[in-house]
Amino acid sequence: MQIRNDWTKEEISEIYHTPLLELIYKASTVHREFQETGEVQVCTLLSIKTGGCPEDCAYCPQAARYHTGVDVQALMKKEEVLAYAQRAKDAGSTRFCMGAAWREVRDNRDFDRVLDMVKGVNEMGMEVCCTMGMLSESQAEKLQAAGLYAYNHNVDTSEEHYADIITTRTYDDRLRTLGNVRKAGISVCSGGIIGLGETHEDRIGMLHTLSTLPSHPGSVPINALVRVKGTPLEGNQKVDIWDMVRMIATARIIMPKAMVRLSAGRAEMTIVEQALCFMAGANSIFSGEKLLTTPNPDFDQDKMMFELLGLKPRESFKEAATATESGFVENALIS
Numbered sequence: 001m002q003i004r005n006d007w008t009k010e011e012i013s014e015i016y017h018t019p020l021l022e023l024i025y026k027a028s029t030v031h032r033e034f035q036e037t038g039e040v041q042v043c044t045l046l047s048i049k050t051g052g053c054p055e056d057c058a059y060c061p062q063a064a065r066y067h068t069g070v071d072v073q074a075l076m077k078k079e080e081v082l083a084y085a086q087r088a089k090d091a092g093s094t095r096f097c098m099g100a101a102w103r104e105v106r107d108n109r110d111f112d113r114v115l116d117m118v119k120g121v122n123e124m125g126m127e128v129c130c131t132m133g134m135l136s137e138s139q140a141e142k143l144q145a146a147g148l149y150a151y152n153h154n155v156d157t158s159e160e161h162y163a164d165i166i167t168t169r170t171y172d173d174r175l176r177t178l179g180n181v182r183k184a185g186i187s188v189c190s191g192g193i194i195g196l197g198e199t200h201e202d203r204i205g206m207l208h209t210l211s212t213l214p215s216h217p218g219s220v221p222i223n224a225l226v227r228v229k230g231t232p233l234e235g236n237q238k239v240d241i242w243d244m245v246r247m248i249a250t251a252r253i254i255m256p257k258a259m260v261r262l263s264a265g266r267a268e269m270t271i272v273e274q275a276l277c278f279m280a281g282a283n284s285i286f287s288g289e290k291l292l293t294t295p296n297p298d299f300d301q302d303k304m305m306f307e308l309l310g311l312k313p314r315e316s317f318k319e320a321a322t323a324t325e326s327g328f329v330e331n332a333l334i335s
Contacts, residue, residue, distance in 0.1 A: 001030060001033060001034075001256060003216070003256060003257060004211075004254070005211065005212055005213065005214065005215070005216070006212065007208060007211045007212055007254050008208075009204055009205065009208045012204050012207055012208050012211070012250065012254060013201075013204050015250050015253055015254065016200070016203070016204050016207075016246060016250045017200075020242060020245070020246065023246065023249045023250070023280075024245065024249055024276070024279055024280050026249070026253060027248070027249035027250075027252040027253050027280050027281040028279055028280065028281065030252055030253050030256050030281065031252055031256075031281040031283070033256065034256040034257050035256075035257075035281075035283055036314075038310055038311055038312060039283065039311070039312055039313075039314045040278070040282075040283050040284060040285060040306070040311050040312070040313060040314060041094065041095060041219075041259050041261075041283060041284040041285070041313070041314040042092050042093045042094055042095070042284075042285060042287050042302070042313045042314070043093060043094075043095040043096070043097055043129070043261070043284060043285065043286050043287070044084075044085075044088035044091075044093040044095070044096050044097065044286065044287060045097045045098075045099060045131075045286050046076075046081065046084050046085075046088075046096070046097070046098055046099065047073075047099050047100075047101070048075060048076045048081055048098045048099065048100055048114070048117070049073065049074065049075040049076070049099075049100035049101055049102065049110075050062065050071070050072065050073040050101055051064070051071060051072035051073060051101055052064045052072040052101060053101040053102065053103060054103050054168065055103050055133075055166065055168045055169065056166060056167055056168045057156075057165065057166050057168075058164075058165045058166070058196070058231060058232040058233050059165065059193060059196060059225055059226075059228075059231060059233050060228075060231065061228040061230065061231060062101040063231070066230045066231050066232075075100065075110050075113060075114075078113065078116055078117050078120060081098065081117050081120070081121070082117070082120045082121065082124070085120075085121050085124060085126060086124065088126075088287075089124060089125075089126055091287070091299035091303075092287070092299065092302075092303070092313050093126070093287060093313075094126060094127060094313060094314060094315060094316040095126060095127040095128075095129055095149070095150070095316070096121050096126045096127070096128055096129065097128075097129035097130065097131060097150075097152060097286075098114070098117060098118075098121075098128070098129070098130050098131075098132075099130075099131045099132070099152075100114070100130075100131075100132040100133070102132050102133045103133050103134065103168070103169070104132075104133045104134035104135070105132050105133060105134065105135050105136070105139050107139065111139070111142075114130065114132070115142060115143065115146040116146075118130065118143060118146040118147055118148050119146050119147055121147075122146070122147030122148075122149070123147075125316060126316055127149040127150065127316050127317060128147060128148055128149050128150075129148070129149060129150040129151065129152055129189060130143065130148060130151055130152070131151070131152035131153065131189075133153075133177075134153075134169065134173055134176075134177050135151065135153070135177045135180055135181065136180060137180045137183060137184070139180075140180045140181050140183065140184035140186060141184045143184070143186065144184040144185055144186050148186055149186070149187055149317075150186060150187040150188070150189045150218060150219060151181040151186050151187075151188065151189060152189035152190065152219075152221070153174060153177045153178055153181065153188075153189070153190055154174075154190055154191050154192055154193070154221065154223075155171070155174050155175070155178075155190055155191075155192055155206060155209055155210065156174075156192050156193055156196070156206075157192055157193065157196055157198050157202055157203075157205075157206050158198065158201070158202035158203070158204075158205030158206045158209070159171045159205060159209065160201075160202060160205060161196070161197075161198045161199075161202040161205075164196075164197070165196055175209075178190055178213065178217075182213075182214065182215065187217075187218035187219070188213070188215075188217040188218055188219075189217060189218060189219035189220075189221065190210060190217045190219075190220065190221075191210070191217070191219075191220040191221035191222055191223065191251075191261065191263070192206045192210075192221075192222070192223065193223040193224070193225055193264070194222070194223070194224060194225065194239055194243055194244070194247055195224055195225030195227075195233075195236055195237070195238070195239040195265075196225060196233060196236070197233070197236060203247060204250075207247075207250055207251060207254060210251075210255065211254040211255050216255040216257065216258050217255070217258055218258060218259060219258060219259040219260075219261055219284060220251050220255055220258045220259070220260050220261065221261040221263040221264075221284075222244065222247050222248050222251060222260065222261065222262065222263060222282070223263040223264035223265060224238075224239035224244055224264060224265025224266075224268070225239060225264070225265065226264050226265055226267075238268065239265060241269065241273045241276065244262075244265070244269075244273075244277060245276050245277055245280045248260055248262065248277050248280045248281055248282045249280040249281055251281070252280065252281025252282075253281075259283055259284040260281050260282050260283060260284065261282065261284035261285065261286070262274065262277045262278075262282040262284070262285050263285075263286055264286075266285065266286070271305050271308065271309075274305065275309055278309065278311070283314070284314075285302065287299050287302045
């Protein structure tokens with residue numbers, strides 16, 4: 001199977017609407033061709049600056065305009081962040097992601113402190129990722145120089161549905177940030193959320209956006225909406241597990257080399273439901289008691305699940321090591 005960046009919405013729709021068991025089989029076959037089965041990337045996400053965000057993302061408990069009970073917390077100290085990263089590494093995480101509730105990164109002392117944190121986590125031998133909102137080209141270059149491995153910036157949904165969820169920035173703003181990240185040689189982490197009131201066509205549109213970028217994202221998080229009281233989407237229906245499986249399987253088929261991450265919403269899934277997602281091609285999770293401000297399975301629960309399902313954590317910097325062994329530069333496989 002060839003890696004393609006010219007998928008049409010019609011082709012993706014045909015895959016997405018394949019009868020479910022056949023779809024899982026096809027996705028599993030692609031997964032075996034491009035990935036090491038039984039290996040799952042374990043990531044930990046820490047909110048290093050919480051709440052008070054000026055954006056109006058309808059799903060987000062950190063937006064200042066919603067009353068969700070999330071307390072505003074200033075940027076954490078480097079020592080606290082590195083201590084948390086060490087605990088995550090000791091528990092088996094190989095990627096550490098730091099999230100700051102900003103609309104965009106600003107060139108100030110807080111950004112300088114984040115660069116210092118990135119250097120510190122990188123020196124621990126972990127892949128370090130950040131998600132901090134919009135990013136300029138020069139800021140992306142500074143993060144890359146500090147040792148940033150990946151930057152997360154989700155497209156969230158289709159371009160057509162986007163304005164129903166967020167009005168304080170545009171879809172093009174999202175894509176511009178992804179372009180700046182890619183130009184800087186940082187691995188792109190970008191996916192979306194289902195359960196936002198979107199149609200199946202919107203889900204297909206989101207996957208089309210991701211799969212037709214100049215290079216596929218290195219990581220594609222598939223999130224199920226976590227319904228938080230006080231947000232506009234608190235009354236939405238719980239996402240059906242079969243919808244998650246269908247999204248993961250389709251993402252796996254059209255972006256074979258990507259790490260497809262079973263992300264938000266996992267706390268509401270049984271081990272059986274998570275196993276179905278792994279069968280459909282998911283090979284990355286967030287582990288740790290919280291995903292920014294929402295609940296998530298803790299390390300001990302995930303360790304038990306890994307033992308039961310015969311899964312093992314993926315080692316750090318595996319893509320770079322594989323590229324080097326193949327005679328390529330370290331960034332050869334980075335999106």
